[in-house]
Amino acid sequence: MTDHHQPTRGRPRVALVTCAGLPDLDPDDRLVLAPLAAAGIEATAAVWDDGTVDWAGYDLVVLRSPWDYMLRHAEFVAWADTVPRLANPADVVRWNTDKRYLAELSAAGVPTVPTSWIAPGEQWTPPTSHGEYVVKPAVSAGSRDTGRYDLADPDHRELAAAHVRRLTDAGRHVMVQPYLTAVDTAGETALLHLAGPDGLRFSHAIRKGPILTGPDRGVDGLYRAEEITPRTATPEQLAVAGRTLAAVPGGTDRLLYARVDLIPGPDGEPVLVELELTEPSLFVGYADGAPERLAEAIRHHLSG
Structure with missing residues (x-):
């Protein structure tokens, strides 16, 4: 047989x-x-x-x-x-798969969302400055175990601290970031890159609407539903994506795909939220010819 x-x-x-x-x-x-x-x-x-x-x-x-x-x-x-x-x-x-890579990319000069890291066993006190913050584990996908907290609200401060404790008590590293309010209006831009004969090349971009509405209440299923629409990438976004990919250890010639997620920072310039190289949604259904470009990227890897 x-x-x-x-x-x-x-x-x-x-x-x-x-x-x-x-x-x-x-x-x-x-x-x-x-x-x-x-x-x-x-x-x-x-x-x-x-x-x-x-x-x-x-x-x-x-x-x-x-x-x-x-x-x-x-x-x-x-x-x-x-x-x-x-x-x-x-x-x-x-x-x-461990988002502590963001610290390496930041050290390499990539504009990233400012991030505090809390290891298992470490204590964390919410910052005294008011504003909204995001709490999530360093190993996560689909916005699971992720919450948004308004630290001007005493209840939210307690919930944020409890969220961090829950994750660190489970042996997980935690990241805390200021919530970038531009995501509520401009949304998040994902720039998709696929392999070709000359290495990774930009394929298409999409807009993701805001997902986080408040504290982590748990989520059913593998991921939260997202509002996705096609988007035209700007030269500034493409430049940040290029700087991000140039900093990937080992180079990008061996990558089949890459997704660079950006949000406008406080000054309006794009900053990196995540670099997805493991299991990202590629959103090929939102751009003409994208499924064919992904198939060609796979064919290229087979021939290589």
Whole structure:
């Protein structure tokens, strides 16, 4: 009997990695299946923690929606280390799934949201300055375990402190950032980059509307629903995205994709919120030709 995980001669096989909660992939990810098939590439969904999958049997393993890894981070990173031909590579996964990479990018001159970091066992007192702040774990996705607090409100101050304690008591590193109010009007801009013969190149951009409305009350499912619309990137945003990608350890030539999330800072200039190199939504359904460009990026990695 032929092992269905073994590559078929002359027809490359690609695993699109997901989680048990999305066994058939996120709907946006499914848009790449037809252009891959048209290019003669067989792509199938595979759950990252499914012990029956022979990852070595694929010509390329592409991380897409393994969005349940947050509370199993060490296990997920260890799994990535075992997967040959993983995109993006395992060392990138290790670096990028812990948002403390933002401190490295800031030190490299990338404009980022000012961030305070609290390690497990450390005490945190809300700053005396009033204003809104965001509390979230350093390892997170989909805005899970994330809250927005108005520190002028005594109840919010107590809730923010309790949120930090809850996370650090669970052994998680915590990040605290001022809430950038421009997200309520301008929204967040995600700039999507896909691989090509000359390296990563800008593909398209989208706008994400505000998500956080108050303290963390828990969230059902893998992620919070988002309001997504197409957006035209500005030269200033593209410049910050370029500076961000230039600071990625090991360079970007080996990356299949990258998503750079920006918000206007207090002076209106774009600042980095997150650099997504592991399992970002790529929003290919919001730009003409984007599914085909993603398929071409995968084909490029297969040929490389």
